[in-house]
Amino acid sequence: MADAQDSTELLSAHVREEIDHWVAKFPEGKQRSAVIAALHAVQHENQGYLTPELMDSVAAYLGLEPIQVYEIATFYSMFETRPCGRHHVSVCTNISCMLRGADDLVAHVEGKLGIRTGESTPDGRIFLKREEECLAACVGAPMMMVDHVYYENLTPDRVDEILDALE
Numbered sequence: 733m734a735d736a737q738d739s740t741e742l743l744s745a746h747v748r749e750e751i752d753h754w755v756a757k758f759p760e761g762k763q764r765s766a767v768i769a770a771l772h773a774v775q776h777e778n779q780g781y782l783t784p785e786l787m788d789s790v791a792a793y794l795g796l797e798p799i800q801v802y803e804i805a806t807f808y809s810m811f812e813t814r815p816c817g818r819h820h821v822s823v824c825t826n827i828s829c830m831l832r833g834a835d836d837l838v839a840h841v842e843g844k845l846g847i848r849t850g851e852s853t854p855d856g857r858i859f860l861k862r863e864e865e866c867l868a869a870c871v872g873a874p875m876m877m878v879d880h881v882y883y884e885n886l887t888p889d890r891v892d893e894i895l896d897a898l899e
């Protein structure tokens with residue numbers, strides 16, 4: 733949907749290309765189906781979170797009402813609508829992971845980073861998201877997701893290694 737308007741000027745050329753790519757996958761008039769992909773691209777370019785202005789731009793670019801974008805951005809746990817650290821870390825604490833020590837892992841991560849779940853490190857490097865429900869990787873419990881990549885069979889030492897590698 734290359735009908736660029738002033739209100740879409742916040743979207744980079746790369747984001748527009750990405751949105752166009754996804755819109756083309758759906759039938760004419762079904763561009764609403766591209767909102768998730770559009771928000772992923774926008775969030776990635778904006779240091780890990782969405783602003784009202786960016787969500788409005790996505791809505792304008794896709795020819796949707798802003799509420800149609802807000803409702804998706806606020807429903808899915810992979811989107812953030814407030815400033816936060818650029819690397820998103822989520823430790824699964826659902827039943828399988830809990831039985832395999834997830835609570836201790838959360839305490840370990842909080843102690844290591846000096847923040848509580850739901851907070852970001854002061855240097856903006858890491859956002860420790862609220863604990864996730866089952867991420868469908870129970871066979872590798874305990875596990876965590878970092879920027880949409882799964883890490884399984886975790887130990888405190890392995891967690892340290894993963895977190896220390898984040899720039």
Ligand code: FES
Nearest residue numbers: 824826829866869
């Ligand atoms: S309970 Fe953690 S992945 Fe299923």
